Amino acid sequence: MMKTLTAGLLALSLGLGTVTATPAHATLSDEEKVIGLLSLFLLGAAIAQNNDDKSDARRDRRDNRWRELPARCLTSVSTRRGDVRMFGERCLRRHYDHVNRLPARCEISVRGPRHMRHGYVPRCLRHAGFRLERLPN
Numbered sequence: 686m687m688k689t690l691t692a693g694l695l696a697l698s699l700g701l702g703t704v705t706a707t708p709a710h711a712t713l714s715d716e717e718k719v720i721g722l723l724s725l726f727l728l729g730a731a732i733a734q735n736n737d738d739k740s741d742a743r744r745d746r747r748d749n750r751w752r753e754l755p756a757r758c759l760t761s762v763s764t765r766r767g768d769v770r771m772f773g774e775r776c777l778r779r780h781y782d783h784v785n786r787l788p789a790r791c792e793i794s795v796r797g798p799r800h801m802r803h804g805y806v807p808r809c810l811r812h813a814g815f816r817l818e819r820l821p822n
Contacts, residue, residue, distance in 0.1 A: 751783040753818040759807065762797045769795050771804035788813045 713721070758776035761768045771793055777784050791809035795802050 751786060752815050754810065754815055755780045756817050756820060759817070760804075762795050762802045762804075764795050764797065769793070770807055771795070771802070772807060772810065774803040774805070777805070787815070 754772055755777070758772045758780060759770065760773050760776070761770050774784070777787075787805055787810065791805045791813060793804055793806050
């Protein structure tokens, strides 16, 4: 939509520029001046909005990288009641810089075969907006 608007305003401003540059219309009326300034203003606003949209998208991608959890930290712990899937806390502390941003409500502690294991419930993290990092192809 923004590209179409920008292209239309560019065509309008170029069209006005060619009309007013003909020898028969060497002087501009006040109305033509207002139309020309208005079209330039709208063109500038459209370009600025387009640039803002692009920078917002880049910022969103960069800001949301902390929401990607390392796949290597997803593990399964054997307990007396069966296997429990979780993101291991020790692994996250080694391979993920934003452990402090993980919601406390998703923390879990389970007794493994040898000792207590601490981590985070994958489903809870997914509902909180976190996801598994994309693996390279």
